[in-house]
Amino acid sequence: MTFVIGENCIKCKYTDCVEVCPVDCFYEGPNFLVIHPDECIDCALCEPECPANAIFSEDEVPEDQLQFIELNAELSEVWPNITEKKDPLPDAAEWDGKKGKLDQLER
Numbered sequence: 001m002t003f004v005i006g007e008n009c010i011k012c013k014y015t016d017c018v019e020v021c022p023v024d025c026f027y028e029g030p031n032f033l034v035i036h037p038d039e040c041i042d043c044a045l046c047e048p049e050c051p052a053n054a055i056f057s058e059d060e061v062p063e064d065q066l067q068f069i070e071l072n073a074e075l076s077e078v079w080p081n082i083t084e085k086k087d088p089l090p091d092a093a094e095w096d097g098k099k100g101k102l103d104q105l106e107r
C-alpha cells in the first residue's frame, strides 16, 4: 500500500507534506509532487498536512483520479527527491480546488 498525490496538488504544490515524511519519499516536478510507491511506508502522516487535501491512501483515491496512482509511480522514478518545505507556487490559492488540472501538469 502507498499514499498517492492527486490532482489538486497541480499548480499549488504547498509542500507541507514533505516535512512529515519519515522516509523522504516525495519527488518534485515543476508544478506537482509525487510519492514513490515502493518507498512509502503507509504511515499516513502526510495526508492531513496537505492544505489542498490532495493526498489519498491508494485504496481511497477518487474514481476520477485513478490515473494518478500510475502517474505517481512513473514520475517518482524520474523527478528529484524533495525533503524540505518551500514556498507554494505563486498562484496556489487561485488554483486550489479547480477541477480538470491534469492538462496543466508540467513534466
Ligand code: SF4
Residues within 6 Å of the ligand: 002, 003, 020, 021, 022, 023, 024, 025, 026, 035, 039, 040, 041, 042, 043, 044, 045, 046, 047
Ligand atoms: Fe511519507 Fe508516510 Fe506519506 Fe508515505 S504515508 S508519503 S511514508 S508521510
Ligand code: F3S
Residues within 6 Å of the ligand: 005, 008, 009, 010, 012, 013, 014, 015, 016, 017, 018, 033, 049, 050, 051, 052, 053, 054, 055
Ligand atoms: Fe502538493 Fe499538498 Fe504536498 S499541494 S506538495 S501534496 S502539501
